[in-house]
Amino acid sequence: MSAVALTRRRPAARSGALALGISTLWLSVIVLLPLAAVVVRSLDGGVGDFWDAVSSRQAVDALRFTVLVSLATAAIDAVTGTLLAWVLVRDRFPGKRIVNALIDLPFALPTIVAGLTLLALYGPTSPLGIDIAFTQGAVLLALLFVTQPFVVRSVQPVLIEVDREMEEAAISLGASNRTVFLRIILPNLLPAILSGAGLAFARAVGEFGSVVLISGNVPFDTQVSSVYIFKLIESDAPISAAAVSVVLLLVSVLVLAGIRLLGRWGARHDR
Amino acid sequence: MIAARGITKQFGDFVALDDVTIEIPDGSLTALLGPSGSGKSTLLRIIAGLETPDRGVVEIHGRDQTHVPPQRREIGFVFQHYAAFKHMTVRDNVAFGLKIRKQPKARIDARVNELLEIVGLAGHQKRYPNQLSGGQRQRMALARALAVEPRVLLLDEPFGALDAKVRADLREWLRRLHDEVHVTTILVTHDQEEAMSIADRIAVMDHGRIEQVGHPRELYDRPANRFVMGFLGPVSEIGGRLVRPHDIVIELEPSPGAHEAQITRIVHLGFEVRVELALARRDGVFAQLTRDEAQQLEVSEGDIVWLRATNALVEAPDPA
Numbered sequence: 343m344s345a346v347a348l349t350r351r352r353p354a355a356r357s358g359a360l361a362l363g364i365s366t367l368w369l370s371v372i373v374l375l376p377l378a379a380v381v382v383r384s385l386d387g388g389v390g391d392f393w394d395a396v397s398s399r400q401a402v403d404a405l406r407f408t409v410l411v412s413l414a415t416a417a418i419d420a421v422t423g424t425l426l427a428w429v430l431v432r433d434r435f436p437g438k439r440i441v442n443a444l445i446d447l448p449f450a451l452p453t454i455v456a457g458l459t460l461l462a463l464y465g466p467t468s469p470l471g472i473d474i475a476f477t478q479g480a481v482l483l484a485l486l487f488v489t490q491p492f493v494v495r496s497v498q499p500v501l502i503e504v505d506r507e508m509e510e511a512a513i514s515l516g517a518s519n520r521t522v523f524l525r526i527i528l529p530n531l532l533p534a535i536l537s538g539a540g541l542a543f544a545r546a547v548g549e550f551g552s553v554v555l556i557s558g559n560v561p562f563d564t565q566v567s568s569v570y571i572f573k574l575i576e577s578d579a580p581i582s583a584a585a586v587s588v589v590l591l592l593v594s595v596l597v598l599a600g601i602r603l604l605g606r607w608g609a610r611h612d613r
Numbered sequence: 614m615i616a617a618r619g620i621t622k623q624f625g626d627f628v629a630l631d632d633v634t635i636e637i638p639d640g641s642l643t644a645l646l647g648p649s650g651s652g653k654s655t656l657l658r659i660i661a662g663l664e665t666p667d668r669g670v671v672e673i674h675g676r677d678q679t680h681v682p683p684q685r686r687e688i689g690f691v692f693q694h695y696a697a698f699k700h701m702t703v704r705d706n707v708a709f710g711l712k713i714r715k716q717p718k719a720r721i722d723a724r725v726n727e728l729l730e731i732v733g734l735a736g737h738q739k740r741y742p743n744q745l746s747g748g749q750r751q752r753m754a755l756a757r758a759l760a761v762e763p764r765v766l767l768l769d770e771p772f773g774a775l776d777a778k779v780r781a782d783l784r785e786w787l788r789r790l791h792d793e794v795h796v797t798t799i800l801v802t803h804d805q806e807e808a809m810s811i812a813d814r815i816a817v818m819d820h821g822r823i824e825q826v827g828h829p830r831e832l833y834d835r836p837a838n839r840f841v842m843g844f845l846g847p848v849s850e851i852g853g854r855l856v857r858p859h860d861i862v863i864e865l866e867p868s869p870g871a872h873e874a875q876i877t878r879i880v881h882l883g884f885e886v887r888v889e890l891a892l893a894r895r896d897g898v899f900a901q902l903t904r905d906e907a908q909q910l911e912v913s914e915g916d917i918v919w920l921r922a923t924n925a926l927v928e929a930p931d932p933a
Contacts, residue, residue, distance in 0.1 A: 507696035510663050511754070513683050514690035515710035515761055525709075529700040 377591070384584035395582035396589045403562045404570040405586070409593055411478065411566070412546035415485040416539040422486075423493025423542075424535055430494070431501045448490050453551030460484055461556045476558025481566060484552040489542035496538030497531055504530055533605045540601035547594045614639055615660065615765050615797060620669035622655055622821075629655040630666070631821040637765075637814075642791050642798045644808035646844070647818035653801045654769055656818070660799065661767050662686050673764055689758030689796075693770040695750040697742035703729070703753050704738040710761035728756040731790070748779040755787075759794065766798040772807065784811055805845050809833070817841045835926070842926055849898040854925035861900035863888065863910055864919045871919035874898065879907070879914055888912075890920065 385392055395401065429435075430442055448456065460483060462468075465475035474480045504527060512522045550568040557564040559573070567590050574583035615637040622630040630652045637643050645653035658664040660671055662683030671678045678686055698706050707728055711721045729735045732752040734745075742750055751771055758766060771787075772780040788811040791798055802808050808815050809829045816826040817840070825837040836842035842855055849858045852872050864871055878889040886907035889899045900920070902910070912918060 505694070505696060507692045507694060508698060510683075511690060511692060511696040511757070512698070512709065514661060514663070514686075514688055515757065516684045516713045517709075518684065521713060526698060 380584050380587050380591070383581065384588045386584075387581045391581060392585045392588075395579075395585035400561050400565070400570065401567075401582075401586050401589075404565045404567045405589060405593070407478070407481075407563075407565065408547055408567040408590065409597070411481055411485060412543050413597075414482055415489055415546040416543035418482075418486060419489055419493045419542045420535050420539040423490070423538055424497050424531065426494045427497035427501055431498060445494050446491050448488050453488055453549065454554070456487055457484060457552040457555040460487065460552070465556070475556055476560060476564060478564055480556045480558075481553050481564055484556050485546045485549055488549055488552050489545050492542040492545065493535060493538030496534045496541070500531055500534040501527075536601050536605040540598050540605075543601070544594055544598060547590060614672075614674065615799070616670075616672040617656065617660060618670045618672070620656065620659055620666045620671070622652075622659065622664065622666050628821050630659070630669075633669070633818075633821070633823055635816055635823055635826065637797060637799060639797050640795050641813045642788070642800065642811060643814045643816060644800045644802055644812035645816050645818055646802055646805060646808040648803055648844070650820075651818040652821040653803075653818045657767050657769055657799060657801045660765070661688050661690050663690070687761070687764045689761065689763035689766045691751070691754050691758050691766070691768045691771045693773045695742070695747070695754050695774070697745075697750050697754060699742045701741075702738065703734060703740050703742070703745070706742070706753055707756045707760050709757060714761065724760060725756075728760055731759075731793075732756040746779075747775050748783055751775065751783065752786075755790070759796070763796065766796045768798065768800045770801055770803070773802075780807075787811060809845070817844055819844075847899075847901075849900065851892065851898065851920055851922050851925075854922060856922040856925050858887070858899050858901040860922055860924040862921045862923055863900060863902070863912065864921060865910075865912070867919050868921070871921045874918055874920050876912055876914050876916045876918060879912075881907075890918070892920070 461475055464472050466473050508526055509522050512526045548568060553566055554569050557566060557569060559565050559569050567586060571583045571586050618634045620630050620633045633656060645656060647653045655664060659666050704725055707725045708721050711724060729738060732755055734749060734753055772783050784807055800812060812829060815829050815832055817824045819840050825832055825841045832841060833845050839855060842848055847858050848855050849861060872892055874890040874892045876888055877891050880887040884904055886902045886904055887899055888902060892898055
């Protein structure tokens with residue numbers, strides 16, 4: 343039930359010109375101007391330099407790894423987030439409210455602290471005897487940690503609203519619990535799962551703090567684009583940094599648009 | 614026959630059903646009628662298997678179904694708020710139960726077409742529930758429930774969410790459908806007019822108990838107690854006896870057994886004229902007359918008249 347779908351169906355009262363103006367100004371100053379500045383900056387050295395910066399092997403590898411690990415993060419979040427939301431909505435257990443409150447904590451923790459903690463837990467000096475530091479798996483782990491709340495929080499309210507009578511109707515028609523979940527509940531959750539996964543993906547693509555330490559920043563292996571961009575800035579190549587950023591943004595926009603389309607397709611008959 | 618015997622169900626401290634026994638004959642349309650909280654919906658859900666009784670037995674066609682899961686009871690259930698699968702087309706909604714039973718596609722198609730024809734939604738196969746009106750959604754839900762050829766059709770306040778006009782139409786339609794399809798049907802409703810107009814049998818429920826079961830007319834004419842009488846229609850109390858307002862005769866002269874009263878108000882409701890009266894020491898009584906009767910009587914507000922009950926149904930237990 344996206345806001346877009348709602349306004350399409352019944353045109354809301356016109357927001358005043360003032361509200362529209364403030365919104366436009368705000369978005370311009372906070373979002374559009376900086377994004378435009380990055381694009382302009384990336385072309386400071388001309389199209390040739392732009393292409394050189396984004397087609398270098400290190401840039402391409404970092405970009406590929408970033409997108410793939412972010413997609414993996416989003417996919418895993420979709421499954422585990424739905425499961426967590428399910429447990430929080432449908433199950434009764436002691437301490438449920440506390441668990442519910444804990445869900446958001448990864449957002450509150452500074453990501454660099456998350457990275458440090460993960461390194462201490464799963465690094466060379468791991469008290470658990472698990473050393474996965476400086477591997478691609480470690481990057482995935484860090485991204486899963488910081489993106490964990492997205493799907494939970496998008497699915498939870500939708501799951502609460504799912505019509506229980508719809509499930510009972512399916513049961514009375516002979517549907518097993520499995521069938522009820524796959525054919526009745528899941529299709530109704532899909533838009534929420536996709537939108538949560540989309541947010542998780544976007545966050546993972548740009549994530550820096552939690553991965554900078556644990557990735558070890560090994561070029562052609564564990565180096566993600568955000569850290570690569572940081573290195574470029576450190577080595578006094580801000581135009582190249584901007585160029586790589588622009589490509590990263592483009593890829594994200596494309597993936598998010600794809601996810602949104604999927605979600606809209608899934609919600610096409612939502613009331 | 615569908616039978617529920619000795620059913621007891623508690624939700625916390627609340628006793629929803631208290632040792633309820635009822636038998637539903639095959640092919641009948643039985644209404645469970647009662648105010649909210651009387652346990653009628655709980656009884657229906659227990660018969661469906663959506664709720665488990667604390668004690669008691671549910672039988673369908675002579676076989677104990679108490680511990681059979683709802684999936685295998687071969688029932689059709691229709692909910693007040695339609696419970697439409699909103700992510701599926703009308704066609705897929707109706708076909709759902711058949712697809713689960715892995716019926717061949719050709720048979721599913723034929724059956725779905727037939728049912729959509731019966732419920733008058735033949736032209737709406739590709740629509741989604743949100744493109745249908747409430748009445749259409751409920752007819753789709755009925756087709757969906759009937760598709761699996763249930764042994765019993767259970768309707769939980771099926772017209773409760775619809776407006777009055779649609780409700781009356783669907784009521785008529787359901788009665789005709791039942792005469793055609795003949796599936797044993799149990800209808801839960803709090804609307805006595807609905808129950809009276811379509812059911813063969815009515816079970817009146819209150820506080821988790823069945824007060825009386827019978828043919829609508831039998832219940833109206835010979836209510837077992839004050840509650841049943843009051844739930845099925847208006848009641849006036851004269852001289853410690855309960856009567857229907859249309860069974861009150863207004864006389865202008867005193868006679869033995871007649872009760873003196875003063876007319877407080879005369880309300881003309883078209884065909885019916887409602888005469889509101891104050892009895893000595895007691896008020897809140899009214900009589901129903903036809904327009905012609907009222908004209909012949911030539912009384913007006915403030916007049917003293919004498920009331921006689923032609924057909925007292927229940928002795929009022931305590932004339933407090």
